[in-house]
Amino acid sequence: MYKILANTIFLGKDVHFLPDCHSTNDIALQMVRSGQVQEGAIVICGYQTKGKGQRGNSWVSEPGKNLTFSLVLKPAFLDITEQFVLNMCISNAIRKVLQDYVPYLTVKWPNDLVVPDFGKLGGILIENVISSKSWENAVVGIGLNINQLVFENEKATSLSKITGNNFDLQELFRLIITQIEQSYLQLKKGKHKEIKNDYLSHLYLKNQIASFRSENGDFSGQITGIDEQGKLLIEDETGELRTFGLKEVAFLD
Template sequence: MYKILANTIFLGKDIHFLPECHSTNDIALDLVRQNQAHEGGIVICAHQTHGKGQRGNHWFSQAGQNLTFSIILKPDFMDISEQFYLNMSISNSIRSIMQDYLPTLKVKWPNDLLVPGVGKLGGILIENTFSGKEWEYAVVGIGLNVNQTVFGSGIPTSLSLMTGSTFNLEELFRLLITRIEQGFIQLRKGKWAEIKSEYLMHLYQLDAWCKYSASGKHFQGKIVGISNEGRLEVLNERGDLCLFDFKEISFLH
């Protein structure tokens, strides 16, 4: 299962498949630390028991039903301050494939995949390693609910729940890796304006007045953009433009 990919340039030529593991990101980071990592290497697991999400959350996945994998990339052509462009590139690539099945799918800042009014389809967690001011590797962890139909908590959904179909995980994996590679090559070529424009085009709650929480206070705000450093640009009711980093603002339903 999950054979080396023939239709890619560098992604998926070194695949580590594990029937079970605690976190594919942790395994991939260990490979990086042990100098056993190659750009394009992938760690994929049939049952991830302690997957990591944003804000320190756990990502729970039913065995053999979903896609949980991590990709090792070397974006050393980018400055550390520009790392959110990698986030946007990965988000765009995954969303574009999933949107073929779920036309209403959105990206919720910074990198959740959300079906508005229904629930979360998946998420992305990028963990970077640096040497001084130089970028060594980026480990891109991806979790997608595909065939799982029963969830213990939260408001998740899956491709199967939304479409009523069962999906071939290996075929979907190949589609995703191919598109992610195309997006990364676009990033290498400096097509950053196009990447950011696409990300904003599918951003959840863009230009809509909604409720948020920050610094212990609730307020009405409107997302108007993303800074080059990846901070969320929110216009409040007083007309002030406020910038928020990860974990500094919460979306209220």
């Protein structure tokens, strides 16, 4: 169904389409560890039964309606401490493509794609293979709600639900992979500052008063940015700047 991409340099030259599977990330990770695939390989599934999201959440997708795929990267040119810059790079690339259809699209830290007042459009889960010496591989799992109209989760939405249009999945796939490759090549050139600035300029709830929950209870504050490790910076109602890693803070808005 999904063909090898002709207009890319290395991404999408090895495409593995599965009508259905449990998790494209799990399959891609197995292929990486067994030496079956190289950088640029993509596993894409028509119906993913046990997709994974951040915080251990599941990703439920209606058959044949959405894009669920994983791509293999080899970011050995980055230090292990720079893992979040890859998250920003991928998030930026997908947002750039989808904002042509929903221009008010934002990125909810760390890497959910959210349309304010509508809901979550998609998410990204990066699972890394790291040795004692270097960052060997990154399997980038991407789930995007495209043509699905009914969701069990009331916080979920789709391009079709927002716009009223039906979308060509193969064409969107081509556009997204092409943009990811362009953004990844910029990352290879060391454009970290530009990538971070782009990410922050579309960060959900940045500089807005919102409600959050941490292990110490609920509080109000505003997101001011992220630190060098990608942790979220929130200035609370007392003026204290607090730092949160993954799973350490929840959005209540």
